[in-house]
Every structure is written in C-alpha cells, then in structure tokens.
Amino acid sequence: MAPRTPPDSTRRRERSRVAILTATRELITEVGYARLTIEAIAARAGVGKQTIYRWWSSKGAVVFDSLLALSESPDGGGIALPDTGDVEADLKAVMRATAAEFSDPAFEAPIRALNTEIINDPDLAAAYREKMDKPMRAAKAERLRSAQRAGQLAADADVDLIIDVLYAPFTQRWLLRSGPLDDEFVDALVDTVLRAFRPDRG
Amino acid sequence: MAPRTPPDSTRRRERSRVAILTATRELITEVGYARLTIEAIAARAGVGKQTIYRWWSSKGAVVFDSLLALSESPDGGGIALPDTGDVEADLKAVMRATAAEFSDPAFEAPIRALNTEIINDPDLAAAYREKMDKPMRAAKAERLRSAQRAGQLAADADVDLIIDVLYAPFTQRWLLRSGPLDDEFVDALVDTVLRAFRPDRG
Amino acid sequence: MAPRTPPDSTRRRERSRVAILTATRELITEVGYARLTIEAIAARAGVGKQTIYRWWSSKGAVVFDSLLALSESPDGGGIALPDTGDVEADLKAVMRATAAEFSDPAFEAPIRALNTEIINDPDLAAAYREKMDKPMRAAKAERLRSAQRAGQLAADADVDLIIDVLYAPFTQRWLLRSGPLDDEFVDALVDTVLRAFRPDRG
Amino acid sequence: MAPRTPPDSTRRRERSRVAILTATRELITEVGYARLTIEAIAARAGVGKQTIYRWWSSKGAVVFDSLLALSESPDGGGIALPDTGDVEADLKAVMRATAAEFSDPAFEAPIRALNTEIINDPDLAAAYREKMDKPMRAAKAERLRSAQRAGQLAADADVDLIIDVLYAPFTQRWLLRSGPLDDEFVDALVDTVLRAFRPDRG
DNA sequence: GCCTAAGCGAGACGGTACGTCAGGTCTTGCA
DNA sequence: TGCAAGACCTGACGTACCGTCTCGCTTAGGC
Numbered sequence: 001m002a003p004r005t006p007p008d009s010t011r012r013r014e015r016s017r018v019a020i021l022t023a024t025r026e027l028i029t030e031v032g033y034a035r036l037t038i039e040a041i042a043a044r045a046g047v048g049k050q051t052i053y054r055w056w057s058s059k060g061a062v063v064f065d066s067l068l069a070l071s072e073s074p075d076g077g078g079i080a081l082p083d084t085g086d087v088e089a090d091l092k093a094v095m096r097a098t099a100a101e102f103s104d105p106a107f108e109a110p111i112r113a114l115n116t117e118i119i120n121d122p123d124l125a126a127a128y129r130e131k132m133d134k135p136m137r138a139a140k141a142e143r144l145r146s147a148q149r150a151g152q153l154a155a156d157a158d159v160d161l162i163i164d165v166l167y168a169p170f171t172q173r174w175l176l177r178s179g180p181l182d183d184e185f186v187d188a189l190v191d192t193v194l195r196a197f198r199p200d201r202g
Numbered sequence: 203m204a205p206r207t208p209p210d211s212t213r214r215r216e217r218s219r220v221a222i223l224t225a226t227r228e229l230i231t232e233v234g235y236a237r238l239t240i241e242a243i244a245a246r247a248g249v250g251k252q253t254i255y256r257w258w259s260s261k262g263a264v265v266f267d268s269l270l271a272l273s274e275s276p277d278g279g280g281i282a283l284p285d286t287g288d289v290e291a292d293l294k295a296v297m298r299a300t301a302a303e304f305s306d307p308a309f310e311a312p313i314r315a316l317n318t319e320i321i322n323d324p325d326l327a328a329a330y331r332e333k334m335d336k337p338m339r340a341a342k343a344e345r346l347r348s349a350q351r352a353g354q355l356a357a358d359a360d361v362d363l364i365i366d367v368l369y370a371p372f373t374q375r376w377l378l379r380s381g382p383l384d385d386e387f388v389d390a391l392v393d394t395v396l397r398a399f400r401p402d403r404g
Numbered sequence: 405m406a407p408r409t410p411p412d413s414t415r416r417r418e419r420s421r422v423a424i425l426t427a428t429r430e431l432i433t434e435v436g437y438a439r440l441t442i443e444a445i446a447a448r449a450g451v452g453k454q455t456i457y458r459w460w461s462s463k464g465a466v467v468f469d470s471l472l473a474l475s476e477s478p479d480g481g482g483i484a485l486p487d488t489g490d491v492e493a494d495l496k497a498v499m500r501a502t503a504a505e506f507s508d509p510a511f512e513a514p515i516r517a518l519n520t521e522i523i524n525d526p527d528l529a530a531a532y533r534e535k536m537d538k539p540m541r542a543a544k545a546e547r548l549r550s551a552q553r554a555g556q557l558a559a560d561a562d563v564d565l566i567i568d569v570l571y572a573p574f575t576q577r578w579l580l581r582s583g584p585l586d587d588e589f590v591d592a593l594v595d596t597v598l599r600a601f602r603p604d605r606g
Numbered sequence: 607m608a609p610r611t612p613p614d615s616t617r618r619r620e621r622s623r624v625a626i627l628t629a630t631r632e633l634i635t636e637v638g639y640a641r642l643t644i645e646a647i648a649a650r651a652g653v654g655k656q657t658i659y660r661w662w663s664s665k666g667a668v669v670f671d672s673l674l675a676l677s678e679s680p681d682g683g684g685i686a687l688p689d690t691g692d693v694e695a696d697l698k699a700v701m702r703a704t705a706a707e708f709s710d711p712a713f714e715a716p717i718r719a720l721n722t723e724i725i726n727d728p729d730l731a732a733a734y735r736e737k738m739d740k741p742m743r744a745a746k747a748e749r750l751r752s753a754q755r756a757g758q759l760a761a762d763a764d765v766d767l768i769i770d771v772l773y774a775p776f777t778q779r780w781l782l783r784s785g786p787l788d789d790e791f792v793d794a795l796v797d798t799v800l801r802a803f804r805p806d807r808g
Numbered sequence: 809g810c811c812t813a814a815g816c817g818a819g820a821c822g823g824t825a826c827g828t829c830a831g832g833t834c835t836t837g838c839a
Numbered sequence: 840t841g842c843a844a845g846a847c848c849t850g851a852c853g854t855a856c857c858g859t860c861t862c863g864c865t866t867a868g869g870c
Contacts, residue, residue, distance in 0.1 A: 037831085176320060
C-alpha cells in the first residue's frame with residue numbers, strides 16, 4: 001500500500017527518496033517484477049535497506065510509488081482527452097495510441113508489475129483506484145459527457161459502464177496476451193459501445 | 203508453463219501427482235499465493251521436493267495444474283451453458299452464478315493466484331488460454347450462436363467480441379476490487395451487449 | 405583452511421562465534437564427524453547458516469577452529485613438559501598421559517575428525533602445523549634440548565627427528581587401531597629413541 | 607568394510623564388478639575422495655546403483671576393494687623386499703622407492719582416500735590390516751629377520767617395533783605434508799633404527 | 809532347448825543437506 | 840543524530856546424492 005506515516009517527515013532525505021524510486025523503476029524494466037528485490041533497490045540507490053523499510057511498508061508500495069511518480073503529469077495539472085467533436089474518431093485515436101504505448105517494452109514490465117501487486121493487495125488496489133485510475137477515468141468521463149451533450153451518446157448512458165466496456169476487454173487482452181491490440185480490435189470495441197449507447201431515435 | 207516434458211511418464215507415481223496438486227490447492231486457500239512455497243507443498247504432500255521439480259518447471263506451473271484439475275469436469279465431457287430459449291435471462295443467470303462463485307473464499311485465492319502467474323508468464327498464459335479459457339469460451343460461444351439462430355442476436359455478430367465485452371469488465375472489476383459484482387452490474391453488461399448486437403430490424 | 409579473510413571483523417558478533425565453535429565440538433562428540441552438518445551446527449548454536457559461511461570457508465575450517473579453541477591454553481601462555489632431570493622417566497610419563505587422553509571418548513571423535521580433514525586439505529594441514537603442531541613440538545623440543553644439555557642425549561641429535569620417531573608410531577597405532585597404546589608400547593618407543601640417540605661414550 | 611555376504615555369488619556379473627572398481631579408482635584420482643559419489647560411480651560404470659548396494663555396504667567398502675585390487679600382485683604370490691646382504695642399503699633403497707611412488711599423483715589421491723576411510727571405520731581398518739598391511743609387513747619383517755640372522759640387527763629386537771619406527775614417521779610426514787620425503791629424511795630414519803637396534807658388541 | 813527366477817540397467821521416489829539469496833531487524837561508525 | 844553499510848537470524852530456494860523401490864530386459868540353470 002501507500003507510504004507509512006513517516007516518523008518525522010521533515011528529516012526525510014529527498015535525495016534518497018528519489019534515488020529509491022528511480023532505482024525501482026530501472027530495475028523493474030531490467031530484471032522484471034518477479035526478480036526485483038529490496039536489496040537490489042537499496043544497492044542501486046546507494047541507500048541502506050532500513051531507509052526503504054522506514055518509509056514503505058512493502059515491496060508493492062515502493063513499486064506503486066515509483067510508477068505513480070511516472071504517471072503524474074509533471075506540471076501538476078490534469079489530463080484531458082482530445083475533443084474534435086467526433087467521439088468515434090477521438091476514442092479510436094486515443095485507444096490506438098494507448099495500444100502503441102502498451103507495446104513499448106519500457107512500459108510493459110512496470111504495468112504488469114503494478115497489476116500483479118494490485119490483484120493481491122486490497123490496500124494497494126484502493127491506492128491505485130484513487131491515485132491512478134480516478135484521474136484517467138475522470139478524463140475519459142469528461143470526453144464521454146461531451147459526446148452526450150453533442151447528442152452522439154444517449155443522455156442517460158452510464159458513463160462508468162461505457163468506460164468499463166471500452167477498456168476492460170482491451171486491458172484484459174493485453175494482460176493475458178490473448179490477441180493483438182490492433183486497429184481492428186480497437187475499432188470493434190468503439191463501434192460496439194457506440195451502437196449500445198447511441199441516442200434514442202426519438 | 204504447464205508440465206515439463208517428462209523424463210519418462212510411465213514411471214510416474216500417480217499417487218504423488220495427486221497429493222501434490224491437492225496440497226497446492228489447500229495451501230493456496232490457507233496461506234494465500236504469495237506465501238505458498240514449494241517446500242510446504244512437498245511437506246504437505248509427503249513428497250520430496252525433487253519430485254515436484256521433476257515434473258513441473260515452476261511454482262506457477264504447479265498452481266496452474268492444481269486449478270486445472272479443479273476446473274475439468276470429472277466425467278471428461280464438455281461444459282454447456284443453459285439454453286431456455288431466452289438469451290437475456292440465460293446470460294444474466296449464468297453471470298450471477300459466476301459472481302456468486304467468485305465471492306466464495308475457496309475460489310478467490312486460487313483464481314487470484316492463477317491470474318498473478320499468468321500476467322507474468324507468457325507460457326503459462328498460453329496454457330491457460332488453451333486448457334481453461336478455450337473450453338469455457340466454447341461453451342459461451344455455443345450459447346451465443348444458438349441465440350443468433352433464434353434471431354436474438356445479429357447473425358453477423360462477432361461471438362468472440364461479445365464474450366470479451368461481456369466478461370472482461372466483470373473479471374476486471376473483481377480483480378481490481380473496483381466495485382461489487384451485483385445483479386445490477388451484471389444486468390447492465392448483458393443489456394449493453396444485447397443492445398449493441400441486436401439483430402437488424404428487417 | 406582456517407577463517408576466511410573476514411569482511412570486517414570489527415562487526416563480528418563474538419557471542420555467535422563462540423556458540424558455533426561450542427556447538428561444533430558438542431556435535432562431533434555426539435554424532436561423529438561424518439554425520440556432522442553445517443545445518444545442525446547452525447541450529448544448535450542458534451545462528452543462521454550464512455553466519456557460518458561468512459566466517460569459515462568449509463566444514464573442516466570450523467572443526468579446526470573449534471578444536472583449536474580447546475587446545476589453546478586459557479592463560480595464553482605456552483606449554484611445557486615436566487623436567488625432573490630424568491628424560492626417560494619424563495618422556496614415559498608424558499606419553500602415558502597422552503595415551504590416557506586418547507582413550508577418552510570425548511577426545512577421540514574430534515581428533516579423528518581433525519585428522520580426516522587435514523589429510524585431504526593442504527591449507528588446513530598448514531594451519532594445523534602452524535597453530536597446533538608447532539607449539540606442541542616446541543615444548544617437546546625444549547625438553548629434549550634440556551636432556552642434551554644434561555648429557556642424556558647426543559648433543560648433535562636432530563631434535564625434530566627424535567620427536568617424529570617418538571610420536572609418529574604412537575599416533576599411527578591409535579589412528580589405525582593397529583594395537584593398544586599401553587605402557588609396554590610407550591616404553592619401547594622411548595627406549596628405542598634413547599638407545600638411538602644416546603651420547604657418545606667419551 | 608569388505609563385501610556383504612552375497613545373495614548368490616554365482617550369478618554375479620563379473621563385468622559389472624570390474625567396471626565398478628575401475629570407475630571408482632578413476633573417479634578418486636579425478637575428483638578426489640570427498641567428491642566421490644555412488645551415483646557417479648554407477649553412471650561411469652554403466653551400472654544401476656542397486657548393483658553397487660547389493661554387493662558393498664558402504665562407499666568406503668567400494669573404495670577399499672578398488673584399491674585392494676590395485677595392491678594385490680596379479681600372480682597371486684607374495685611380495686618380497688630385496689636382500690643384497692646389506693640391510694642399510696636395502697632399506698634405504700626400498701624407502702626411497704616408496705617415497706617416489708608417493709609423489710605420483712595417481713597414487714596420492716587413492717591412498718589419502720583409503721586413510722580417510724580407515725581412520726573413521728574400525729571394520730575397514732581391520733580389513734586394511736588383514737588384507738593390505740599384513741602382507742607388506744610380512745615382507746618387511748622377513749627382510750629384517752634376515753638382517754638379524756646376518757648379525758646386522760640385535761637378535762632380540764622386536765621386528766614389529768622396528769617397522770613402526772621406520773615407516774610411521776615416513777607415512778605421517780606424507781599424510782600431514784609436514785616435510786619432503788627426501789633421501790636425507792629416509793636415510794636419517796634408517797640410521798636411527800640401525801643405531802637403536804644394533805647387535806650387542808658381545 | 810525352454811522356463812523362470814535372479815541379477816541387472818535404469819531411474820523415480822521420499823529424504824537430508826547443501827550453499828545461496830533475500831527478507832526484515834538490529835548495530836556500528838561516519839558525516 | 841540520521842543514514843550507509845552490512846552483520847545477523849530466518850526461511851526458502853533449486854540442486855546433489857542418499858539408500859530404497861519398482862520397472863522391464865537379459866541371462867544363466869534346473870528341468
């Protein structure tokens with residue numbers, strides 16, 4: 001889960017914190033999550049093991065924080081999906097871009113690591129939903145609500161459900177490697193959703 | 203992945219094989235996947251560690267086989283979804299039943315364990331798709347094709363896509379604990395799919 | 405051979421060191437050298453196996469050190485043979501005492517263990533000569549030189565040779581169990597030596 | 607110790623017996639006694655492990671037999687030391703030759719192995735004395751008795767004691783590597799013995 | 809000359825111990 | 840006095856061998 005309450009956070013050495021998170025990210029990509037060890041992180045970061053245990057409660061917590069640092073936009077602002085007015089085109093474009101990202105080996109290892117932790121640790125799962133999923137979901141929801149206002153989606157459609165139906169099959173296929181995340185698949189998902197939630201032909 | 207190529211499987215002691223798989227299943231439910239060790243399995247099964255390493259290549263492979271043994275129907279026959287003629291009712295019933303199963307603590311730990319392994323081990327993932335996912339998918343596909351013949355689903359609908367859209371959000375919600383698998387959610391998924399793939403109106 | 409070059413011996417826990425050596429001595433007498441295991445030593449000493457491997461390079465090295473601790477005189481001083489002025493009587497008395505020691509089961513097992521290791525490990529043999537044999541030999545040599553000064557042994561006799569001729573048959577008979585270490589045997593050895601190295605008659 | 611009582615020695619396969627003893631000798635020279643394993647012997651000899659356990663009771667017994675085969679003179683006859691009439695010269699020559707043999711690496715490993723076993727196994731020690739030491743000792747004794755008859759050694763000298771005093775320091779120096787088995791050392795031993803046991807100057 | 813029980817090769821098996829790796833805690837000494 | 844360094848106890852790893860136990864297959868001996 002997320003960081004322990006620190007004993008006295010004013011004394012915390014920022015330099016060490018950053019070194020630990022950086023080392024963690026590097027090691028995940030290099031050796032994979034299964035072979036990631038606290039000792040290796042400490043060694044790479046030039047830090048005593050105790051310093052890690054002092055601030056994080058588990059390996060999963062360190063991994064989570066290290067990836068959180070990655071996902072947070074540096075300027076502190078929120079994220080937004082493109083909005084050209086054409087929801088179909090926008091969704092397809094965004095999902096194709098995401099598919100491309102997922103093919104990047106540098107992303108693959110960390111994301112699988114994160115999922116491994118989240119599946120088995122409810123606290124971490126909660127932290128994930130709050131810190132990582134919520135902002136992403138908010139951005140997607142915003143774009144969908146815009147589509148509703150534009151009459152491209154039924155006004156009473158459950159936006160969260162749409163996001164689930166759109167992204168869960170996508171993520172699952174990638175995690176289980178049950179098929180390619182190609183354009184055909186992405187398009188089929190978007191088409192399905194648009195058909196299911198098209199506005200009434202009042 | 204699944205079993206190593208055995209040195210000479212005719213000499214294999216069936217009694218040990220079963221004891222190992224049983225012990226594995228018991229231990230997963232008792233201590234959880236993360237704390238499952240080969241040593242504990244061997245001890246519980248009354249077996250030398252080498253006997254495990256001789257026939258399985260990794261902890262994941264043992265876990266996989268132990269769950270495979272569970273999922274296989276004892277009579278060797280295939281599985282089939284109920285078919286009352288009403289696809290909506292049937293799908294909702296089946297998914298509600300699955301939701302109930304997933305709430306059973308005896309299932310929860312093993313299935314999470316399995317997913318943890320599969321995400322990180324491509325070979326295991328392939329074995330999973332072949333041995334566990336494929337038969338389930340076939341049963342679901344059969345029911346959906348029956349619905350197509352009955353004119354309840356578009357004849358040209360991609361059955362695999364339907365299954366993905368139906369089950370991926372369901373599984374993901376359970377894995378990430380992002381919400382309850384209640385009737386409302388299940389019904390919403392089925393409704394979405396039926397709307398998206400309803401047959402053309404003449 | 406004897407201790408590894410220690411990583412940083414100032415950090416070493418003296419309590420563990422002593423516990424290991426004590427446990428080793430106890431176990432040798434209890435189960436014999438052949439059945440002595442590092443795991444048992446660690447368990448008996450209440451110590452991690454790694455702590456043994458960190459400071460000793462082999463089972464033989466531990467055994468050696470454990471016996472070395474025994475043989476070292478607690479006051480740190482040297483050893484000396486009795487000197488009554490009668491070399492024949494003194495040598496016979498000392499060797500009879502040694503014979504008695506060798507019959508003590510508490511000495512038997514460790515000394516056989518030590519010899520087993522030394523025969524097969526040149527490094528250990530060197531350590532043995534330096535740390536255990538040399539001090540004993542010095543004491544014996546001193547007594548013999550005293551006899552030379554007293555005119556009881558030839559002044560030009562090779563003291564080292566005398567020690568070999570005196571003790572090697574004694575040790576060999578005990579190791580190979582080819583006969584009893586009785587007074588008769590001891591006396592015969594001393595007599596032989598005194599005859600071979602008696603001073604020239606004017 | 608020596609062979610078990612065989613279940614039915616007529617059925618015994620001579621080919622396997624020889625292969626086992628040969629493999630044992632080879633492996634001792636190659637990897638040393640400590641790393642010699644029954645499994646390796648069986649593999650090298652192309653023999654099932656059971657065949658070894660059927661005929662020998664311990665690793666030591668196999669090693670012993672394999673070396674016994676070496677030491678036995680092929681013609682079944684006894685051994686004899688040279689007798690030129692000059693006991694001093696003969697003894698020095700024989701011991702120098704033995705010293706040379708002991709320097710041969712092909713002899714070194716097996717002899718050390720044998721000693722290792724004998725020190726710790728009383729049964730094996732008895733077998734050693736009976737089968738290997740006794741014949742050698744008989745030959746030496748014979749030569750010494752000849753010297754007594756020739757008036758070169760005291761008639762009442764204890765021949766066994768002479769052999770001990772002559773050979774024990776020699777063997778010990780080699781086993782413990784406490785010095786070279788050079789001519790000087792050998793000559794000193796022989797001189798010592800001849801001085802100690804010279805006939806009375808009637 | 810066939811039959812049959814043994815010895816045999818092979819190697820799986822339940823175990824024990826190996827030597828190593830990492831976990832999480834505790835201690836030391838430098839900065 | 841906070842932290843790097845790392846020793847420590849613990850426990851699991853995956854491997855090597857142990858000695859026992861089937862398996863089929865020769866293979867010699869008694870019929």
